[in-house]
Amino acid sequence: MNDFQEQFSLVYDEYIEKIYRFVYLKVNSQEIAEDITSRVFLSGWEAYQKGPERIQNVKAFLYQIARNMVIDHYRGKSRINTVSTELTKEVADHRTNLHERAVINSDMEAVKLAIHGLKKDYQDVLILHYLEDMGVEDISSILSKPAGTVRVMIHRGLNSLRDKLVDQA
């Protein structure tokens, strides 16, 4: 194993769970999340081999790729998929049952659905801030938005999530 591979192997081990979770919460499908996540790391590995020094912040770099790939996924889906978004919630993916079976707490399922129903920007900030324990500065560099804007988005995202959960109940 060469040095780059060894280094990226550590990066992979550190972030595979986080990136998968980030993608999964945005696409709500195990199969699609696995596909996108593996492409995120493949793309990351290709860039890393060209020179790790070019990547200033590996964490931000991987989340940016993941975010872009999720956006591409939805763009592609909107071009080829005519199923309404209301329906997709119901037929999302039978394989999510694998997760669902593992979910003991119904609260978790409710939050997952509520987050999936939020605006994409709100999803990003809430997942990154509260799930991945990322600071406002880090999020700001991933989303390429000023820190002040991120703070406002976190606040609005939380309110929006609360509304969704109240609606569900």
Added chain:
Amino acid sequence: MTEKELILKIQLLKEIKPRENWAVFAKSKIFSSGNASTVPARTNYISALLNVMRIGFNMRIAYSMAVLLIVMSVGTLFFMNGSFSGNDVNVAKNSSASLIAIKDSVEQFKEKSKNLSEAVRMSPENTSVAIKEIKDVANDLTIAIQKDPKLAKEVALDINNNKTYLDISDAGDLKEASNDLYKTIVEQMIKDLEKTSLTNSQEESLLVIKESYNEQNYTSALESILLLNSAINQDN
């Protein structure tokens, strides 16, 4: 709901994790090729025929035909191996004779399967006969692999390309027979991998495969083995 309660609810989602098997193999694939690839789909008589059969026939019948076709191809492999051990001049002749034999057998089998499909539709109680046939051929196949372990890989590829056909849960003894078949294949392929020189990440993958085997999750182990083999082949 207070903000603190809301945040606690969000943090419940930390329970979401990728499948361990998948994470290990995704890593192995990334490093092995630098290019995401899947196990190459093998087009052969069996998979092509299965597609045709699945369109028109009862699934159980499709399953039985699939397994019987595997047995036929295994038989042909035996036949071809025997031929190739003979003199070189006859190799090409024998090989094409084998191919003709397969085609003939397949055609005959298609015809017989149509008859069987009709019979099952007319009298559903005959399904048990089809199940027994599958069970018998699965057992035969298990014995064939035990006798000649080299066949394991060939059969594994065919099974993986048509992997649902032995996953029948509603027939207890059939499930047992198919489980034995998977177990035999996986066992043999693990032995082969143990003799192969592997990279660190491939060694990790092999450990996960062994875990799946120990947990009697043979279909998952088989799928993982094929992915690992694919990664090894790309390395070479």
